[in-house]
Amino acid sequence: MVGLARDLVRLSSRGGIDDYERVLSCVEGWLRVRGLPCRRLHDTEVGDVGLLVEIAGGRPGPWWTLDACLDTAPFGDEAAWTFSPTAGDVLDGWLRGRGAADSKLAASLFCHLAEEVHGRAAELAGGLSVLLDVDEHTGRFGGARAFLADERAQTPAGVMIGYPGFDEVVVGGRGLWRARVTIHAQAGHSGSSRQVTGAISRAAHFVTLLDAEQLPGPDERFPLPARASVTAFSGGAGFSVVPDRVDLNVDVRLTPAFDGEAAAALVTALVRRLDTDLPAPAPTEVHRVACWPPFRLSPRDEPAAALLRAAATRGVRVRAKTAGPSNIGNLLAGRGVPATAGFGVRYEGLHGIDERAHLAELPDVYAVYLDALRDLMAARSASEKVPVSDHARSGN
Incomplete structure (x- = not known):
């Protein structure tokens, strides 16, 4: 398991920067040598954006998906790293390098789980898809979108995403509403006797x-508050020109109490107030970029319940957590697919310098996921079928 992960970390696959072919070919070769059925997912703009493994069980039942990304965050300041971002080595029990934590070790773990499930597929119900996606760290989630749009793929009853973290099973996250706000004004000279705003x-x-x-703020439905921020600013040049245009990126984190419609209404109201308080030659423009709903599964909803049961059985102490950052779980929630968005090994430096993943927990993480899959894919009578959550559909 560590061997494949090391190979992957040594292949730079920064989202939107590197060519993904090498990392996709590495995993594809590993799967084919072991006789695991896989195919590529394609995006018309980006190209190949993922690999999909599909294993049908011997009996009817729901399909479940494991998802881990093969692309990574950028390296940042490489001079600040104390080892190479593509080291791919193991020192003092830590796998080191960009993607070790997010999420090449999880990708390797899920490949090995696919191999084990494939070997006993005849006795299982439903099926297992393993999505190994790229174009995740660009924010486009191209691999996940291609999977959801693929008419040949089985629609999953639930997805388990391999983000790291050993003490928690992430069962929810705030949604997001994003827009670019274009603000106009009259241009002028900073030294002119005629002052302009x-x-x-x-x-x-x-x-x-x-x-x-x-x-x-937080309430009984959701433990985190809504939040609004301006995250980028573009406009102006030099010193003597008062600019006539500025573009802002506005990011609003959503909760069930403050959804996408509320975010749009708030920004629209503030734009109107701006244009009233400080009139300009042209009205301020709002261009929506994205809107994903919040999601939160209860500990009784699958597939969260299966992971929590498996962890308890193995003596792994975890808690159900709702995360602040948004992730692929929000995209899935918007399509009515419940998801967990994190359970894995301990880690350091995720998206920062000196990223590394702790390997001591790897056997426990593997065992918990395997037990959860056995539970979810166990052949049951009609009265014993695993209940499929509708929490993601409602955004609660």
């Missing part, structure tokens, strides 16, 4: 208005 001043006023908003 430039686009930067108008943008600062909008940020002040947004920061002053009190968004809903």
